[in-house]
Amino acid sequence: MKTLRVDLGERAYxxxxxxxxxxxxxxxxxxxxxxxxLIVTNxxxxxxxxxRVRASLSHKTVQQVVLPDGEEFKSLSVVNTxxxxxLAQRFERSCTLVALGGGVVGDMTGFAAACxxxxxxxxxxxxxxxxQVDSSVGGKTGVNHPLGKNMIGAFHQPRCVxxxxxxxxxxxxxxxxxxxxEVIKYGLINDLAFFEWLEAHMEGLLxxxxxxxxxxxxxxxxxxxxxxxxxxRERGVRALLNLGHTFGHAIETGMGYGEWLHGEAVAAGMVxxxxxxxxxxWLDEGSLQxxxxxxxxxxxxxQAPKSxxxxxxxxxxxxxxxxxxxxxxxxxMRAIGDSLVTGEVAPEQIKGALKRHLAAA
Amino acid sequence: MKTLRVDLGERAYxxxxxxxxxxxxxxxxxxxxxxxxLIVTNxxxxxxxxxRVRASLSHKTVQQVVLPDGEEFKSLSVVNTxxxxxLAQRFERSCTLVALGGGVVGDMTGFAAACxxxxxxxxxxxxxxxxQVDSSVGGKTGVNHPLGKNMIGAFHQPRCVxxxxxxxxxxxxxxxxxxxxEVIKYGLINDLAFFEWLEAHMEGLLxxxxxxxxxxxxxxxxxxxxxxxxxxRERGVRALLNLGHTFGHAIETGMGYGEWLHGEAVAAGMVxxxxxxxxxxWLDEGSLQxxxxxxxxxxxxxQAPKSxxxxxxxxxxxxxxxxxxxxxxxxxMRAIGDSLVTGEVAPEQIKGALKRHLAAA
Numbered sequence: 001m002k003t004l005r006v007d008l009g010e011r012a013y014x015x016x017x018x019x020x021x022x023x024x025x026x027x028x029x030x031x032x033x034x035x036x037x038l039i040v041t042n043x044x045x046x047x048x049x050x051x052r053v054r055a056s057l058s059h060k061t062v063q064q065v066v067l068p069d070g071e072e073f074k075s076l077s078v079v080n081t082x083x084x085x086x087l088a089q090r091f092e093r094s095c096t097l098v099a100l101g102g103g104v105v106g107d108m109t110g111f112a113a114a115c116x117x118x119x120x121x122x123x124x125x126x127x128x129x130x131x132q133v134d135s136s137v138g139g140k141t142g143v144n145h146p147l148g149k150n151m152i153g154a155f156h157q158p159r160c161v162x163x164x165x166x167x168x169x170x171x172x173x174x175x176x177x178x179x180x181x182e183v184i185k186y187g188l189i190n191d192l193a194f195f196e197w198l199e200a201h202m203e204g205l206l207x208x209x210x211x212x213x214x215x216x217x218x219x220x221x222x223x224x225x226x227x228x229x230x231x232x233r234e235r236g237v238r239a240l241l242n243l244g245h246t247f248g249h250a251i252e253t254g255m256g257y258g259e260w261l262h263g264e265a266v267a268a269g270m271v272x273x274x275x276x277x278x279x280x281x282w283l284d285e286g287s288l289q290x291x292x293x294x295x296x297x298x299x300x301x302x303q304a305p306k307s308x309x310x311x312x313x314x315x316x317x318x319x320x321x322x323x324x325x326x327x328x329x330x331x332x333m334r335a336i337g338d339s340l341v342t343g344e345v346a347p348e349q350i351k352g353a354l355k356r357h358l359a360a361a
Numbered sequence: 362m363k364t365l366r367v368d369l370g371e372r373a374y375x376x377x378x379x380x381x382x383x384x385x386x387x388x389x390x391x392x393x394x395x396x397x398x399l400i401v402t403n404x405x406x407x408x409x410x411x412x413r414v415r416a417s418l419s420h421k422t423v424q425q426v427v428l429p430d431g432e433e434f435k436s437l438s439v440v441n442t443x444x445x446x447x448l449a450q451r452f453e454r455s456c457t458l459v460a461l462g463g464g465v466v467g468d469m470t471g472f473a474a475a476c477x478x479x480x481x482x483x484x485x486x487x488x489x490x491x492x493q494v495d496s497s498v499g500g501k502t503g504v505n506h507p508l509g510k511n512m513i514g515a516f517h518q519p520r521c522v523x524x525x526x527x528x529x530x531x532x533x534x535x536x537x538x539x540x541x542x543e544v545i546k547y548g549l550i551n552d553l554a555f556f557e558w559l560e561a562h563m564e565g566l567l568x569x570x571x572x573x574x575x576x577x578x579x580x581x582x583x584x585x586x587x588x589x590x591x592x593x594r595e596r597g598v599r600a601l602l603n604l605g606h607t608f609g610h611a612i613e614t615g616m617g618y619g620e621w622l623h624g625e626a627v628a629a630g631m632v633x634x635x636x637x638x639x640x641x642x643w644l645d646e647g648s649l650q651x652x653x654x655x656x657x658x659x660x661x662x663x664q665a666p667k668s669x670x671x672x673x674x675x676x677x678x679x680x681x682x683x684x685x686x687x688x689x690x691x692x693x694m695r696a697i698g699d700s701l702v703t704g705e706v707a708p709e710q711i712k713g714a715l716k717r718h719l720a721a722a
Contacts, residue, residue: 115514152476154475
């Protein structure tokens with residue numbers, strides 16, 4: 001088992017990474033303060049892992065909420081069903097919430113924990129690669145709004161994260177690949193050596209080699225923790241983590257939540273960002289192709305959907321949170337392992353890149 | 362004009378108190394960072410003050426949301442209408458929200474600001490006595506749930522508070538009196554001299570003497586700021602501010618939100634708390650009577666509603682946030698100006714006090 005400490009002062013917490021961690025109740029026990037625990041999970045994960053997690057909390061009063069599965073249910077009204085359960089069971093401020101599932105479950109449970117009685121503790125047990133490498137670090141919680149993704153939320157750090165790599169055995173191939181998009185992203189934004197390691201091990205990772213997965217998750221979380229530690233509230237450098245996300249969110253929103261997986265949209269979005277970087281003369285064509293090759297080996301899309309018109313695509317980008325004073329803030333690339341945040345790219349240049357990309361699709 | 366500084370480190374902010382402050386745009390201007398401002402108000406306050414506040418933001422892009430008036434609308438679904446407006450108008454993370462109205466508007470606007478894009482700045486312009494002396498200090502924001510008051514929310518401090526005492530001229534008598542319950546509470550919990558000052562000036566305050574009101578608001582905010590400064594997240598001493606509130610919330614919930622005003626329920630709740638204190642031998646009978654006299658002079662109820670049965674009353678108290686490990690945490694009194702928090706009173710003693718109180722009603 002690997003232990004990574006996310007250093008955020010009094011909100012610091014550990015991430016445990018490795019196989020068969022769900023069978024180790026001593027990992028989460030120290031972080032359950034009171035006697036009441038609510039496990040929030042979804043219909044897909046509950047039959048697989050709920051009983052095991054319940055069993056590891058045998059000395060507590062444990063209740064559960066099983067949500068429908070899917071990004072389209074990441075809404076304020078579904079979070080309200082968590083509040084309903086907490087209040088119907090008279091959960092006190094000393095209770096603990098446990099998020100058992102992917103990013104959607106984690107984001108909604110974390111947001112419910114942030115708001116219930118103005119803040120109660122929560123523990124994350126991410127069961128998808130995406131949530132193990134992304135939402136387990138950084139404390140971003142929240143829900144979508146019909147007009148924009150993750151527009152309603154809070155910063156709320158978990159007490160601990162348990163990333164059991166065995167849970168990836170039951171993950172659908174498509175979900176595993178989508179998570180790999182974020183793993184590749186960490187290499188792209190600031191770690192060429194990690195990108196090269198991924199080039200060397202992509203097939204083993206997709207074959208769910210436990211040791212390789214543990215290494216990839218650890219390195220991804222390290223990179224994210226380092227960036228978040230320097231900028232918890234996303235005022236500056238943290239924005240690097242959004243490589244591919246402004247384009248990607250537009251794809252997710254434009255196609256309807258759930259149609260494209262988040263990681264798939266991010267993969268295509270990273271390609272658009274890299275193409276724009278090439279067109280601006282910041283990135284060489286060879287790096288773009290090298291990045292596309294690794295994404296393709298990971299089974300990820302490198303093209304945004306043809307059906308999206310340029311104007312609509314751009315409009316959706318401007319609703320994203322990364323807009324400041326009307327300028328879209330983009331993460332672009334100078335090299336593999338070297339990215340930057342800029343608000344200086346003119347709308348016409350962005351639209352030009354979208355146009356070329358969609359024409360090539 | 363009086364200026365009070367609420368000292369919370371990097372979240373410190375000023376409260377401006379006095380007549381005719383709405384006509385002074387220079388007070389809020391420094392706290393509006395970006396160009397987009399959303400004023401949130403309600404149907405009662407909008408015709409009175411909305412245009413004046415809009416006019417003081419003439420250099421900004423100003424939008425507005427006018428909510429229905431009343432505690433029964435303090436819900437997650439009504440907050441969602443604020444998110445709808447923010448997203449429909451494409452408000453960015455650099456926007457500012459302005460709460461123009463009483464506590465309900467302030468709590469919902471503050472909560473919307475806490476959650477929109479995971480946190481944007483907000484300014485409070487409280488237009489009721491209650492909100493000027495209570496919600497303007499402390500950063501508690503949130504909404505009610507059908508099963509409990511203020512159960513969903515966040516701590517989110519405003520950038521500044523403008524308490525224009527002239528706005529109290531248009532406040533209904535019943536609302537003014539309800540606000541006075543919280544003013545009296547500050548004297549009761551830790552300031553005998555302020556309680557005596559209120560005894561000397563109650564009639565002038567109810568006649569809306571601007572200078573007296575400014576003094577009362579300033580002293581109330583000072584006491585609250587001092588308590589909150591020592592305990593922003595309500596882990597200890599801040600609970601003193603809840604004198605009368607656990608009983609009061611049960612009255613509000615039991616009678617249905619909006620039937621009893623918050624301040625009215627708190628007034629009756631403080632009497633029950635004082636009676637229980639007398640029965641436990643902690644408070645003398647004379648202080649109880651003295652406190653009842655001042656509440657009566659302020660036109661406030663000193664009796665909980667007869668229609669509430671003891672068991673139901675107690676049950677409602679145990680859903681309140683102030684419960685810890687099943688024990689109701691109460692604020693009780695040792696003297697006027699001297700209160701304490703305790704979780705040591707047995708349920709039977711609390712029910713006994715309720716029984717006597719309701720029998721006497």
